[in-house]
Amino acid sequence: METDEPLICLPGQRLSILDNKHVSGSGTYGRQGYIYSMLAGIVKVVEKDETEIIEVHCSNEQTLVPAPGDIVTAKVILINQRFCKCIIKCIGDVVLNRTYRGILRKEDVRANEKDKVDMYKSFRPGDIILARVMPITEVHTFHLTTAENELGVAIALSSNGVPMVPISWTEMQCPETLVKEFRKVAKVVPENINSLTQ
Structure with a gap:
C-alpha cells in the first residue's frame, strides 16, 4: 500500500x-x-x-458510521407490507452529525412467528425505534433488525401527538384518550435499574 x-x-x-x-x-x-x-x-x-x-x-470531529452489531436509534419515515424505511440518528449514546438510511424488513421484526408479522401493527411513521445493525449487504443502506426483546418501538406518539405508554409486548396506549395501538414494543431497561430495586 x-x-x-x-x-x-x-x-x-x-x-x-x-x-x-x-x-x-x-x-x-x-x-x-x-x-x-x-x-x-x-x-x-x-x-x-x-x-x-x-x-x-480525522482531522476534525469524527464521523461515526453504523457497524454490524451496533444498537442504533432510528426514526421510521415510510412503511409498507414488506419493510419500513428509517433514518438512523444515534449509534448507542452518540448523536450522529449526519443521518444514515436504514431498512427494516418484515422477516427481521421478530425472532419467532416471522410469517405472522404485520408491518402496520408493528411500526408507524414517526415512531422512534431501537434496532441492531445487521451485516452490510448494500453500500448506501443499513439493514436493521428488532428481533430481540430490548429492540422495537421506544417512543410513539398517538394521533393526538401525546407520547404513548407501553402496556404489553404488542400494544401501546394513549394516556389521555386511552386508545390502544399495536406496536412491536421495545423492552427499555432504565439505566438506574439497580437503584430502583434497592
Whole structure:
C-alpha cells in the first residue's frame, strides 16, 4: 500500500486486503477479507513487527458510521407490507452529525412467528425505534433488525401527538384518550435499574 501521499477516504470505502500482514486498526473494520473505513479521514499505515495496521484518522470531529452489531436509534419515515424505511440518528449514546438510511424488513421484526408479522401493527411513521445493525449487504443502506426483546418501538406518539405508554409486548396506549395501538414494543431497561430495586 502506497503511503507517500496522504490518502483521503470516505466511510465504507475499501482500503486494503485483510490477511495476516494487513490488520484492521482504529477507524476501520474488516469484512469478507477486506478492510473498510468507518470514518471520513486520512488513511495511516502503522508497521508493527511483520504486519501493517490500517487506521483512519480525522482531522476534525469524527464521523461515526453504523457497524454490524451496533444498537442504533432510528426514526421510521415510510412503511409498507414488506419493510419500513428509517433514518438512523444515534449509534448507542452518540448523536450522529449526519443521518444514515436504514431498512427494516418484515422477516427481521421478530425472532419467532416471522410469517405472522404485520408491518402496520408493528411500526408507524414517526415512531422512534431501537434496532441492531445487521451485516452490510448494500453500500448506501443499513439493514436493521428488532428481533430481540430490548429492540422495537421506544417512543410513539398517538394521533393526538401525546407520547404513548407501553402496556404489553404488542400494544401501546394513549394516556389521555386511552386508545390502544399495536406496536412491536421495545423492552427499555432504565439505566438506574439497580437503584430502583434497592
